[in-house]
Amino acid sequence: xxxxxxxxxxxxxxxxxxxxxxxxxxxxxxxxxxxxxxxxxxxxxxxxxxxxxxxxxxxxxxxxxxxxxxxxxxxxxxxxxxxxxxxxxxxxxxxxxxxxxxxxxxxxxxxxxxxxxxxxxxxxxxxxxxxxxxxxxxxxxxxxxxxxxxxxxxxxxxxxxxxxxxxxxxxxxxxxxxxxxxxxxxxxxxxxxxxxxxxxxxxxxxxxxxxxxxxxxxxxxxxxxxxxxxxxxxxxxxxxxxxxxxxxxxxxxxxxxxxxxxxxxxxxxxxxxxxxxxxxxxxxxxxxxxxxxxx
Amino acid sequence: xxxxxxxxxxxxxxxxxxxxxxxxxxxxxxxxxxxxxxxxxxxxxxxxxxxxxxxxxxxxxxxxxxxxxxxxxxxxxxxxxxxxxxxxxxxxxxxxxxxxxxxxxxxxxxxxxxxxxxxxxxxxxxxxxxxxxxxxxxxxxxxxxxxxxxxxxxxxxxxxxxxxxxxxxxxxxxxxxxxxxxxxxxxxxxxxxxxxxxxxxxxxxxxxxxxxxxxxxxxxxxxxxxxxxxxxxxxxxxxxxxxxxxxxxxxxxxxxxxxxxxxxxxxxxxxxxxxx
Numbered sequence: 081x082x083x084x085x086x087x088x089x090x091x092x093x094x095x096x097x098x099x100x101x102x103x104x105x106x107x108x109x110x111x112x113x114x115x116x117x118x119x120x121x122x123x124x125x126x127x128x129x130x131x132x133x134x135x136x137x138x139x140x141x142x143x144x145x146x147x148x149x150x151x152x153x154x155x156x157x158x159x160x161x162x163x164x165x166x167x168x169x170x171x172x173x174x175x176x177x178x179x180x181x182x183x184x185x186x187x188x189x190x191x192x193x194x195x196x197x198x199x200x201x202x203x204x205x206x207x208x209x210x211x212x213x214x215x216x217x218x219x220x221x222x223x224x225x226x227x228x229x230x231x232x233x234x235x236x237x238x239x240x241x242x243x244x245x246x247x248x249x250x251x252x253x254x255x256x257x258x259x260x261x262x263x264x265x266x267x268x269x270x271x272x273x274x275x276x277x278x279x280x281x282x283x284x285x286x287x288x289x290x291x292x293x294x295x296x297x298x299x300x301x302x303x304x305x306x307x308x309x310x311x312x313x314x315x316x317x318x319x320x321x322x323x324x325x326x327x328x329x330x331x332x333x334x335x336x337x338x339x340x341x342x343x344x345x346x347x348x349x350x351x352x353x354x355x356x357x358x359x360x361x362x363x364x365x366x367x368x369x370x371x372x373x374x375x
Numbered sequence: 376x377x378x379x380x381x382x383x384x385x386x387x388x389x390x391x392x393x394x395x396x397x398x399x400x401x402x403x404x405x406x407x408x409x410x411x412x413x414x415x416x417x418x419x420x421x422x423x424x425x426x427x428x429x430x431x432x433x434x435x436x437x438x439x440x441x442x443x444x445x446x447x448x449x450x451x452x453x454x455x456x457x458x459x460x461x462x463x464x465x466x467x468x469x470x471x472x473x474x475x476x477x478x479x480x481x482x483x484x485x486x487x488x489x490x491x492x493x494x495x496x497x498x499x500x501x502x503x504x505x506x507x508x509x510x511x512x513x514x515x516x517x518x519x520x521x522x523x524x525x526x527x528x529x530x531x532x533x534x535x536x537x538x539x540x541x542x543x544x545x546x547x548x549x550x551x552x553x554x555x556x557x558x559x560x561x562x563x564x565x566x567x568x569x570x571x572x573x574x575x576x577x578x579x580x581x582x583x584x585x586x587x588x589x590x591x592x593x594x595x596x597x598x599x600x601x602x603x604x605x606x607x608x609x610x611x612x613x614x615x616x617x618x619x620x621x622x623x624x625x626x627x628x629x630x631x632x633x634x635x636x637x638x639x640x641x642x643x644x645x646x647x648x649x650x651x
Contacts, residue, residue, distance in 0.1 A: 086555035095469035096481065098462040099525060106522040107488050110499035117499060169393070176389040179382075183390075189637050190394040193401075196633050198583035200601040201622040204608070205400045208407060208615055216403060219420040250396065262645030282382065311492040314585045318605065335494045340590060345498055352495035359490065 118350035124343035138350035148351070150326055151334040157241060158248075158316075158330050159309045163302060165249035170256025170301075175286075177257070178264040188261075195254035203318030206247045210234065234320050237327035244319050244328055251315065252308070256301050263297035264290070299370040303363055310359050331355045401626070408432070408619035415615050431620035440595060441621060444603035447513055448582055451599055454517035455524060455581040456574050462521075463528035464570065468558060470529070471536030472544075485526045496522055497590045504591060511593045519587050524577050527647065531576065534646030535569025536562070572639035575632050582629065600625050 085094065121134050142148045173191050177184055194202065209217050212232035221227045233243040271289050280288060291298075313333035316322065322329035322337070335355065339348035407415060409427040435441050469475075470482055500519050501510065509515030539562060547557040563570070585601040592598045598606075604621050607613045613621075633640070 083553040083555045086553050086558075091554055092469040092473040092475050095465040099466040099529065100481075102458070102462055102518075102521055102525060103485070103488060106500070106518060107491065107496065110496055110503055110522075111491060113503060114495050114499035117502070122502075172389060173393050176386045176393070179386050181383060181386055181390075187390040187394050188641075189634055190398050191390070192637065192641065193630065193633060194397050196579055196583075196629055197401075197626055198585065198601055198629070200583075200585050200605055201404075201626050202400075204604075204618055204622055205404045208619065209400060209403060211615075214416060214420075214615065216420060216422075250400070254397075258641055259645055262642070307490050311494070312586065313494070317586075332492065332494050335492075336497070336586065336590075339494070339498045339501075345502065348494070348498050352492050352498065356492050356495055359492070363490070 114349050115353055117346060118353045120346050122345040122349075124345060126343075134346070138347045139354070141347065142350060142354065147326065147329065147334060148331075151329045151331045154241065154326075154328060155310060155330040155332075158245060158328075159306055161242075161245045162248045162252070162309055163305060165245065166253040166256050166305060167298070167302065169249065169253040171260055173253065173257040174260035174264060175290075177261055192254040192258060194251050195258070197251065199251070199312075199314035200318055202247065202251050203315055206243075206250075207234070207319060210243060235324050237324050240320055240324060240328050244316055247319060248309070248315055252305065255305060255308075256298075259297050259301040260294060263294035267293045295370070299366075303366060306362065306366075307359060310355065401630075404619045404622055407615060408623050410616060412614055412616050431614075431616040432624070435617045435620050435624070439607065439617075440603065441600070441624070443595060444598060444600040445624070447597055448599040448601075450513045451517045451520070451588075451597075452578050452581040454514055455520045456578050458517060458521050459525050459528040459577050460570070460574060463525050463532060463573075464563075467529045467532035468536055468562065471533045472541075485529050488526045489523065491523075493523070493586055497587055500587075501590055510591060511597050513597045516588060516591050516597060516599070517581070519591055520581050520584060524580055527580070528573055528577050531573045531643045531647035532566075532569065534643055535566050535573065538569070538646075539565045568639050569643060572636050572643050575636050576640050576644065579629050579632060582625075 085091065118138055119133060119135060120131050121129050121137075122131050123129055177188050177191070209215050210233045212218070212230055212235065215230070215233075217233075218227070218230040222230065231239065233239050267290065271293075272285055275285050275289055310330075311332055313330060313336050316328055316330060316333050317336070320328045322333050331351065332355065335348050335351035338344050338351060342348075406424070408431050409429070410421070410424045411426065411428050411430075414421045414424050414426075470478065496519075500522070504510040504515050504519065509518065543561050543565070544557045547561045548554070552560070583601065584599075585605070588599045588602045589605070592602060600621075604613075604618070604625070607621075608618060
């Protein structure tokens with residue numbers, strides 16, 4: 081019976097139907113609901129306030145909320161430095177793996193592994209290693225003479241963000257490695273042969289052949305990673321909870337805590353809507369600048 | 376020394392250093408989980424313990440609710456993969472094999488959905504799930520996971536279907552097989568490795584997920600291990616040894632699965648991300 085159905089010209093739509101229904105139910109409907117919620121009062125711990133329409137109240141509050149502006153600034157720092165580190169390490173790792181020397185496969189497994197580890201465990205691994213009393217990193221740095229006493233990396237506002245960015249870079253640089261490696265496989269080897277005949281050294285080859293050839297992939301990887309970095313507060317939630325003194329509070333974490341801890345769903349929704357819009361604007365500008373749509 | 380030798384040496388140096396940076400934190404955690412608490416909390420750092428113990432694992436397994444958490448995670452992961460497999464495979468097959476009005480916009484739609492902030496989804500999902508009675512349930516959490524894992528599944532799986540040769544399918548059709556028959560009997564076996572890699576990727580993501588689980592589960596009955604572990608740290612000041620043991624237990628299946636199917640999975644992720 082379904083066999084016959086598969087011969088009709090609506091077959092592909094039937095194949096798509098289950099997933100479309102699901103996406104509508106778990107993505108589209110909640111999104112619209114969430115946007116609508118950002119214009120309403122909704123505090124789970126204050127049912128007496130009701131869920132009435134409050135217009136732009138939450139958005140106005142945001143403009144005057146110093147935590148919002150601080151989180152916005154922190155998000156910019158967090159994303160910028162994490163992306164730069166992840167891209168550079170990811171590129172170096174990909175170039176090294178791409179040379180396909182004996183043993184590359186086992187190196188690839190080890191280098192790509194952190195990306196597949198849970199944030200909760202990655203966070204605690206590094207909390208353990210960076211612990212102010214028992215941390216092995218403190219001990220190593222002390223023995224190497226780089227610090228003169230154990231430091232509380234995550235408790236000091238001066239170092240908390242930097243430490244968190246390093247952990248994030250450790251966890252996610254393999255994403256760049258993975259995508260760049262796929263891009264490198266697509267470059268015809270003739271190009272390098274021709275270039276070396278013309279006398280181009282490795283650095284010139286990287287600049288003139290490799291990077292231009294994988295430009296599109298790099299652009300795609302950057303966009304996907306920026307989205308990931310802006311959207312997911314998991315790692316910061318485990319490492320610092322935004323502290324000390326909100327020095328690592330980013331927008332996604334602020335929005336999540338507004339909902340999870342303060343039960344202020346209306347304000348939290350407004351924060352995430354703004355976050356989403358800013359992300360869209362960024363993606364649009366970035367795609368225009370990098371011109372990935374022209375290729 | 377010839378120049379290529381020098382580059383080989385440099386390449387190995389880079390690979391060794393990066394591998395060490397990636398692996399050492401995991402090994403340190405493993406080592407910590409096997410140390411006696413007295414060897415963890417010391418005045419002088421003990422790098423290589425002279426004695427080891429499995430006490431942390433035994434205590435965690437017997438005296439906390441960790442087994443329950445792991446079972447909950449297994450259920451949520453299985454249901455998530457099942458939903459993605461059933462709805463996602465046919466959708467990606469449709470995208471890969473047919474040209475039809477609305478194909479591009481729909482595919483783009485599946486891509487854009489991936490950009491939606493988790494927080495933006497979680498808050499309304501909480502309200503909606505509460506209304507329909509799926510809050511704090513393992514099936515509800517699995518359904519919530521499909522919001523970001525199904526689009527991922529579809530894009531990754533489409534890449535594998537694209538790579539599968541079409542000729543056998545055409546031959547089967549000429550022999551009188553229906554489209555459904557050709558899909559089930561010819562294409563699926565060819566794309567088997569791709570399906571497996573995609574399922575494992577989704578399974579790892581569901582197994583690891585923390586934020587949705589934190590918001591959408593509230594009780595023992597449905598809480599997954601990342602949330603449980605995090606709460607144990609907060610509530611009971613979980614000793615480092617037990618925390619490390621919990622971490623090792625939880626990442627063991629991830630490491631094994633990843634090592635087994637690394638190649639196909641990596642290729643699939645790259646294809647899914649790049650074509651978009």
